[in-house]
Amino acid sequence: MRGACACAVVCALVALCAAGGPDEESLAAAERQLLALLGLPRRPSPRSRPPTPVPQAMRILYDMRGALPAAAANTVRSFYHTATDLDDRFPQEHRFRLYFNISGVPGDEVARGADVTFQRAVGVVGTQRLLLYDVVRPGRRGKSEPILRLLDSIPLRPGQGSVAADALSAARRWLKEPLHNHGLLVRVIDETVGNESIKFPHIRVRRRATDEHEEWSAIQPLLMLYTEDARARTARERGETSLTRNKRATQRKGHRPHHRRKEAREICQRRPLFVDFADVGWSDWIVAPQGYEAYYCQGDCPFPLADHLNGTNHAIVQTLVNSVNPAAVPKACCVPTQLSSISMLYMDEVNNVVLKNYQDMMVVGCGCR
Ligand SMILES: *[C@@H]1O[C@H](CO)[C@@H](O)[C@H](O)[C@H]1NC(C)=O
Ligand SMILES: *[C@@H]1O[C@H](CO)[C@@H](O)[C@H](O)[C@H]1NC(C)=O
Ligand SMILES: *[C@@H]1O[C@H](CO)[C@@H](O)[C@H](O)[C@H]1NC(C)=O
Numbered sequence: 001m002r003g004a005c006a007c008a009v010v011c012a013l014v015a016l017c018a019a020g021g022p023d024e025e026s027l028a029a030a031e032r033q034l035l036a037l038l039g040l041p042r043r044p045s046p047r048s049r050p051p052t053p054v055p056q057a058m059r060i061l062y063d064m065r066g067a068l069p070a071a072a073a074n075t076v077r078s079f080y081h082t083a084t085d086l087d088d089r090f091p092q093e094h095r096f097r098l099y100f101n102i103s104g105v106p107g108d109e110v111a112r113g114a115d116v117t118f119q120r121a122v123g124v125v126g127t128q129r130l131l132l133y134d135v136v137r138p139g140r141r142g143k144s145e146p147i148l149r150l151l152d153s154i155p156l157r158p159g160q161g162s163v164a165a166d167a168l169s170a171a172r173r174w175l176k177e178p179l180h181n182h183g184l185l186v187r188v189i190d191e192t193v194g195n196e197s198i199k200f201p202h203i204r205v206r207r208r209a210t211d212e213h214e215e216w217s218a219i220q221p222l223l224m225l226y227t228e229d230a231r232a233r234t235a236r237e238r239g240e241t242s243l244t245r246n247k248r249a250t251q252r253k254g255h256r257p258h259h260r261r262k263e264a265r266e267i268c269q270r271r272p273l274f275v276d277f278a279d280v281g282w283s284d285w286i287v288a289p290q291g292y293e294a295y296y297c298q299g300d301c302p303f304p305l306a307d308h309l310n311g312t313n314h315a316i317v318q319t320l321v322n323s324v325n326p327a328a329v330p331k332a333c334c335v336p337t338q339l340s341s342i343s344m345l346y347m348d349e350v351n352n353v354v355l356k357n358y359q360d361m362m363v364v365g366c367g368c369r
Contacts, residue, residue, distance in 0.1 A: 031280070038358060039106075039231055044285045044349050053214075054287055054345060054353050055222055057117060062288060062345045066357050070113025070226035072236060076355040077105065077348075079223040086183075087206070096205040097135070099183035100223045102174055104350045110233065113226035114171035115164040116184065119219040120156070121201030127191045128156040128202050130163060134170035135182035148185060156188070156202055163203065171225055186221075235359060268299035268309055268334035270366045287345040287353070297366035301332040310337045310367025319368070336360075337367035 035043060055078050061068065068076060079100040090096045098116070116132065132151045139146035152165040167184060174181040188202045207216045228236075276291035277283050283290065303323035305311040311319070315332035322331045339360040348354050 038344075038356075039108075039229055043282070044347055052347070052351050052353060053217060056218065057222060057224060058345065058353050058355055062343055062355055066341060066343050068226055068357070072228050072232075073112040073226035074232040074357045074359075075109060075227045075229055077102070077225045077227070078353050079225065080217070080220055090206075093205055094188040094202065096186045097183045098186060098205070098221055098223075099181070102171065102181070102223075102225060103178045104348065104352065105175060105225070105227065106229070108230035109175075109227035111168060111171045111175055111225060112228050113224075114166070114168045115224055116167050117162050117164045117222045117224065118186075118203040118205070119162050119221075120160050121204055123201050124156070124158045124160075126158075128188050129191050130154045130156055130165060130203060131187040131189065132165040132167065133185040133187070134167070134173065135185055136173075136180075138182045146185075151184070155191070167223065171223075229356075232357075232359070266299045268297065268301050268366055268368055270295050270363055271298055285347050287347065289342070289344070292342055292362065294361065295363035297334045297336050297363060299334045299366075301334055301368035303331075305332065305368055310365060312367075312369055315368045332368035334366055335369050336363045336365070337369065338363075338365035340364050 031043070035041075058076065058078050061076055068074070079102060081098045082101050084099060086097060086099075118130065131153050133148040134151050135146055136149050137144075137147040149169075151167050151170055154163050154165055156163060170184060186203075186205055204219050205221060207220065211219075273294045273296045274291055275294045277286045278290065301309060301311070301315070301319060303319045305316050305319045311332060318329055319332050322329050340362045341357050341359045342361045343355060343357050345353065345355050
């Protein structure tokens with residue numbers, strides 16, 4: 001077969017695993033190739049120790065295995081408010097400015113969804129309304145009023161654990177004009193009183209002196225940005241290719257490799273290949289999974305090609321010609337005919353948590369092609 005049977009991701013992974021030995025150069029080449037396939041310019045090296053905790057909302061999305069709430073998105077990034085001197089101008093809880101620095105999002109990513117999640121305060125009474133604005137132009141004290149664009153308006157009811165407000169159009173604007181990201185203005189008004197003199201607790205926007213760091217990081221406002229990268233967009237626009245991409249295999253754990261059979265010629269079939277990210281030295285930036293079953297395809301495609309070998313008409317003809325004249329053409333190749341995606345949770349260069357779905361990472365079926 002030697003090189004005749006092309007494959008992409010799985011080959012790079014096999015190379016990485018096989019390269020466990022001394023050959024540093026090919027290991028580095030394999031790592032570069034794999035990072036390129038994952039759409040990363042270089043291996044992210046998280047700076048902060050210990051690493052930022054993964055927000056609960058990201059964990060939940062990861063556990064859902066690929067079903068992202070925004071159509072067409074294949075990546076989720078989470079952001080917290082970056083504290084600045086401006087925060088002091090908003091001393092109250094019912095009027096606060098949030099600044100999410102999304103300037104690190106790669107230029108090829110298109111926003112498909114964005115929402116800010118707020119946790120409700122303890123002891124809520126009455127009904128209030130949350131208004132979220134994009135600060136298009138900040139006001140200047142005594143000179144001009146700010147230009148605000150209303151993004152979302154959400155009734156707050158007692159008993160809610162959290163509320164989410166839509167910030168997609170602001171996120172789109174910031175990605176287009178990063179210099180004009182002046183943050184979001186959060187207002188909470190009392191629906192019964194009709195003015196802003198709210199004495200009741202409503203949502204948590206600012207850290208209180210009594211909040212422990214961990215406590216606050218679990219309840220502070222969180223921006224979740226759903227994007228589609230260029231690679232996923234191209235794949236989607238190309239539509240379904242000969243490989244069926246949509247079916248997701250459940251990622252089963254503890255799948256033990258079958259014992260190797262001894263026959264000289266094994267028939268084309270899927271074989272186990274567990275890729276352990278710790279072996280590759282990636283466990284410091286990949287948060288989850290720790291590894292996964294990638295599988296690979298190997299084996300003979302003998303004449304006559306049996307139905308279960310998933311051969312194309314062309315493969316059947318090629319196998320036939322090969323049986324008559326082996327010198328004329330090689331046999332058909334044993335390759336993946338159906339692949340599925342996996343989800344990965346990792347830290348990017350600026351220590352933001354990213355959740356990405358990667359297509360074609362796991363072999364579902366093999367065949368002769
Ligand atoms: C936003 O983050 C980038 C790094 O991604 C940094 O260079 C920049 O200074 C940050 N901007 C602000 C206003 O914090
Ligand atoms: C807001 O409502 C309260 C209670 O009805 C009232 O006392 C207060 O003067 C109002 N404030 C403003 C700015 O209208
Ligand atoms: C052929 O494809 C089906 C569906 O993708 C798969 O279940 C089957 O195992 C494949 N055959 C081989 C030999 O892998």
